[in-house]
Amino acid sequence: MKLPEVRDAFTQLAADLAAGKVTPQDAAAQITALVPEMRRRPPVHRSPPRRAGLASARNAIIAYHAAHPGADYHEIATATGTQIGRVSETLAGKRT
Structure with missing residues (x-):
């Protein structure tokens, strides 16, 4: 799931919780399931340094x-x- 989809899910969950359609326990379970989707993925490729130093x-x-x-x-x-x-x-x- 991509970040915009997670944001939409949180927005919908907040609306459902405010309307009383979802219990706090169910909302907590949904939030717990959505939080891992918000982590950044590791970089695909890092270029090597150009010089040794x-x-x-x-x-x-x-x-x-x-x-x-x-x-x-x-x-x-x-x-x-x-x-x-x-x-x-x-x-x-001037440069050491």
Whole structure:
């Protein structure tokens, strides 16, 4: 049962309970049956992380820069899979 259907069932139950068509015990039983339908389903797919982490990106930038001292920031960013700003911050010592 989908959430709009559960909402409609709760609305109908409230109306029936107010009109006296349903006893409180029957309403409690129906509510108990509807509550599990309101839980979220687990995600179908989660994408894997793009990089191992910031520390490994920092290490990759520093290692590439040491191996290629004449490389510009764009080349380092492309080779390490990071952004130019991250390369600049790392090499300037602003990002640890």
